[in-house]
Amino acid sequence: MKVCKPKSRKGGSVATIIGVIIFLIVIASIANALRNLLIPVVQSPDGCGAGGATSMNVAGKSAVLSELRDSSFWAMVRASAQNTTQSLLHDTVLGYIDKDQEWRNWSLQYMPGAAEWADGFGPYINAQLILLQTRALASGNVTKAFGVLEDQVSRASGVVIAGVDFLYFNGASALRTYFETGSPALAYCASYPSQLQQLWDQAFNPNLAEQERAHSLGQALAISGVTLVFAGAGGFSDRFKVALDKVGLADSWDTIKPHLGKIGSTVSAKAAHLTFMLLQKLTQRFPKDRTWVTGLTSDRMASMAELLSEKGFSKDAIEQRIAKFIQAAGSAANEDDIAAADDAVSLRDGGGIVAKVASDRSIYLFTDGSRTEYIQTKSLQDTVPGFVLGKGSILELRILKSGAIMYSEYRGGATWQPSMPSELASPGDELSVGIHVLTTDEFVKNLSPATLANEQGFRLMPTAVELSKFRLSGDMVEIQVTQELGEPASTFSLSGRIVQPIDIHYGDVYLQVEMKDYFGQTRDFKIHHDGHTPAWLGIEAGSGFPRVSFLTFDGVRLRVVYVLSQNDINIATIYLGDPSILYTFGEITNVLPIDTGGAKSALLITKVTFNRQMESSMLGMDSDYVHGRLGAEIAYSYAKHKLGLTDVVLAEISKGGKDLYTADGKVVIQARFLTQTKALSTDDVGHTVRAQLNDLVTKLRQDFQNNKSATTGYAVLSYLDNDGVVKTIVVEVAPP
Secondary structure: OOOOOOOOOOHHHHHHHHHHHHHHHHHHHHHHHOOOOOOOOEEEEOEEEEEEEEOOOOOOHHHHHHHHHOOHHHHHHHHHHHHHHHHHOOOEHHHHHHHHHHHHHHHHHHHHOOHHOOOOOOHHHHHHOOOOHHHHHHHHHHHHHHHHHHHHHHHOOOOOOOHHOOEEEOOOOOHHHHHHHOOOOOOOOOOHHHHHHHHHHOOOOOOHHHHHHHHHHHHHHHHHHHHHHHHOOHHHHHHHHHHHHHOOOOHHHHHHHHHHHHHHOOOOHHHHHHHHHHHHHHEEEEEEEHHHHHHHHHHHHHHHHHHHHHOOOOOOHHHHHHHHHHHHOOOOOOOHHHHHHHHHHHHHOOEEEEEEEOOOEEEEOOOOOOOOOOOOOHOOOOOOOOOOOOOOOEEEEEEEOOOOEEEEEEEOEEEEEEEEEOOOOOOOOOEEEEEEEEEEHHHHOOOOOOOOOOOOOOOOOOEEEEEEEEEEEOOOEEEEEOOOOOOEEEEEEEEEEEEEEEEEEEEEEEEEEEOOOOOOEEEEEEOOOOOOOOEEEEEOOEOOOOOEEEEEOOEEEEEEEEEEEEOOEEEEEOOOOOHHHEEEOOOOOOOOOOOOOOOEEEEOOOOOOEHHHHHHHHOOOOOHHHHHHHHHHHHHHHHHOOOOOOOOOEEEHHOOOOEEEOOOOOOOOEEEEEEEHOOOOHHHHHHHHHHHHHHHHHHHHHHHHHHOOOOEEEEEEEEEEEOOOOOEEEEEEOOO
16 A cells, blocks of 8 residues: 655654654554553543553454554544544634634744644644554554553643643633543543543443444544643643733633634634734733733623624624724723724624623623623713713613513713613623613503502402503503403503603603593503513602502593502592483472571482492492592582583592582582481481581582682582482582
8 A cells, every 4th residue: 555655844843743643642552452452451440441551451352453454444543533633623723723824824923833833733633644544554563562552641641631721712622521521431530531541442442343443543543642732741732822922912811712712603713813813902002901901802802793693794794893993902092992892883783782690680791800891881872872971861771582671770971880680680691682772662662561450359340450552652652451340351541641751760760641531630640660570550649659559440430549558548530431421310309498507509309310330339338438439420410410510620539628610610519428327217317418518518618718719619418318219419509
């Protein structure tokens, strides 16, 4: 068999040394097999070799050893070794030098003896395997090979694997990955030397198939050869450290290399090299802060590359952006300028930035353990529409993968430090997030449905309602509410006009709207939302906006339950329909003379009919508020249909003062409803009615004093008589 010798080239002497090393490894494997024929293998109890050269008794394994002279067996060995070498080099500095001419040029400039590697390490070591095959086929001196075994295997097993890790961009080396996941048997072997020894043993185990032995031998040849070249004395690792020291990146290498690896795997080896050049330039620009600036910038550059790649940008487009940063680095005024510029590109082109969650749930970009970089607001300027540097605003932070949203306040300043809610992320998480200035339109779009339960068990109300949909139309917000009032469920809408833009108070974002009732009066509400949990409402009550715990609509009344404290639960009634449709009046008679001072006239409605079952059921409730509401509605119906007043306003009776009044202020009305009269004698009913009417007239006199424009007053007293009929007395009163 004729084999051509490799052509001579620059650095050939070192190449010869490498060839000799790999040759010795092959000889070592042969000697190891022969030694196994003689002496039992020394193993730990779990079956792992002790590491280094060992002797084994493999009597009767001559057929296995004869495979070393079989070219077809060697073809399988070579294929395994080539695949293993390729995988081991994939994420290494040498692998990048093989892929990219710029990496090679850099190594030629800064690394001692770099010319030896300039043509590519992978192709060279694979060529050496062919030469090893030829020498192995011609080898017959087993005694000499035995001596080489103890030296060579011990040297390969004695290499500190940390030196190999130094050259891997993505943290732990592929050797570690292989030994952890590549072989169930080797997974039991905790140390690199014992794992390497185990591979040699498998290569000559007659109980394994020929293909399995060839695969193990190829792996062992590749792993031993690459390990010695990487981390052996004077190997590539030492030379690369010298080069890093020359360009000022030695101290930060462990920090920056995972980011370079991410850029290389996400985009290209060229993109990783461009980033490396950028970092080299920044160390010259900021020599005192070089470890910080290179760590920060490489982190942000890797994040940018990842987002742009996910967005569909080509590797050329990403490489062009990195090249522009190299130009900008020479004139950067601050050490975080390029990092902020990275984030600006991420936001503008990639739709977000990559951030991390600290132990206190604050969002940050990068830390070296003693210093932390938060979101630079200069990166938001001109990239986030509507954002103005130094001007307070509400910002929306959206997690890109899940779509979850949170809001945070920017109060001005050079940094923004939002805090991530526990339901969205945990400390240590890394998130890709989009940032936007929160607008009213976005706020309404983001509102989450909310279910309100009738926790107090109010009668004549459903057990639950859902604020199901929110819609913005101009300056009007519409809330669609679904309530269970039998089958099928009913739906109604509430509409409110925005009275001020969205605001934030101690992290609470809200939109204030006013709702107009049937009488033209308004009541303010606040719609609260944090972006991700159910929205909730607050209702104007006194000087505050207590939380709405429940609401329901019966076709006329919107009843809103709100809680001021545990023992202070209130109901506000807002009329969205005409309450006069609820009642029909029977015969009306004159009842004067009546013992009520100041009365001009008094009329008796002999029967008030409730037109719905709802009001009849309310009559049977033990609630002064509910009964007072019925009395006010009857008074309104009389004023509208019998007095012809078209602008009567029915006020909230729980507030005190006049219960009803006309919009022009000329008429004031006091209303009341009695139910205890049903159990009284006729005489007692009369006494009670007169006393209550006098009390109402007294209140009217107070109303006249407080409403100087009032010219007429009415006291409207409704009561449930002992005959079971609802009756109403209306007394007209003139001002004093």
